[in-house]
Amino acid sequence: MTRFRATRQLLVVAAVLVVLGACSSPAPVAEPSAVPAPSATPTPLAIPAGDGVLRVGTLFPTSGTLSFLAAAQTAGVATAVKEINAAGGINGEPVLIVAADSGEAKTTKLETSFAALVTKQVDVVIGPSSSVLAQRSIPLAIDAKVPVISPAATFSTLTDVFDDGYFFRTIPAYEQQGFALAETLTAGETPLRIAYVYVYVADAQGSALHDTFVAALAVHDTELVADEVFASSTTNFDAIISNLKAAAPDIVVVGSTYDSDKATKAAIGKIVAAGYTGSKLWLTSLNTGDYSQSFKNGTLKGVRGVIEGAQPSKTFIAALKASDSKLTSYRYAMEAYDATMLAALAAIVAQDDAGEAIAGSLYDVSKGGVKCLSFVECLEVLTTTNDIDYDGVSGTVNFTPDGDIEPGYWGFYTYDGENKFVFTSGGAFG
Structure with missing residues (x-):
């Protein structure tokens, strides 16, 4: 077992035990056995197992x-x-x-x-x-x-x-875009009032991004002025629009997934109709898509979006x-x-x-x-040391102990007059 995976298991088990204190339904998880401290570089097997x-x-x-x-x-x-x-x-x-x-x-x-x-x-x-x-x-x-x-x-x-x-x-990972959004939206000299409208689904994608976004905004001394949730079955957005108008945000961010496609389009249409047009509206990676067949030309012109990965x-x-x-x-x-x-x-x-x-x-x-x-x-x-750090064509690709990459590269897009998204810029965040 490697250093990073042993550490990960201990951290995850600790987290599971905390959850078990508040919820009795999951089965108990056995604590992993202790592992010896590894060397700074991987130790090769005495006899390679590969062919x-x-x-x-x-x-x-x-x-x-x-x-x-x-x-x-x-x-x-x-x-x-x-x-x-x-x-x-x-x-x-x-x-x-x-x-x-x-x-x-x-x-x-x-x-x-x-x-x-x-x-x-x-x-x-x-x-x-x-x-x-x-x-x-x-x-x-x-x-x-x-x-x-x-x-x-x-x-x-x-x-x-x-x-x-x-x-x-x-x-x-999907929720990492919360760092990219928070850093980008708080970069100006004038503080912005930001609202988040998201869908909660069974796999908790919406809430995962929500929590990361809120935490990342806090680092920049910013709080959401409106925090609205809708379901994939929602058809009436009157209450959400009313709350947005009362909060008067400068920016509305919509977080939803492919599984809520119909509700997402309805929400975007209502939010645009309420006056949040152009760069006042931001979409996230699972709803930044081609809307050329969904809205009349110009509806989303200037709207911003974010998608994982470099160009x-x-x-x-x-x-x-x-x-x-x-x-x-x-x-x-x-x-x-x-x-x-x-x-x-x-x-x-x-x-x-x-x-x-x-x-x-x-x-x-x-x-x-x-x-x-x-x-x-x-x-x-590698002719002089085994301690390398590969940075690739997609970015830094630094693995975390969980197998994720951090920071992650995110691209920013702007919608044209045909409601299609076009790459504008990008960077590494997180």
């Missing part, structure tokens, strides 16, 4: 409703592997890609595909794209001792899962197109690329391509050492 060939499994939705996300991530992995192999591979052996379809949540394709990947001796899995499927993959990863690195799963609940050190993500450079887009000339969307490609690079570097530092060794080394290669910005540059650093 000397790094096999990268991909688990992207090549079928189902999210299939539009697969091509970019597939190209991201392929681009990374091409660069790694051009530099000599891992221990002189080329890295291999083993692809499988994650399917969608309503099927058991994920479980079937994961089992197939394990049979083909993959050492790490990049994917899945869905947060629901990512959660289902965690027990499979633990059982197989194969780490899963998702480039796209953002749900807050994934941080709270006991994954035993086998789940990571190179995309920031790819022209150079990186060219590299992706060399892997897939038909590629037109690049979402999560950079995160998939970085996930692959981190796995390869973890195998090198651990001197072992086995999944368990990679899982134990991922945290250490992501932060705290000598910075390197490419695979070749990291190889140069």
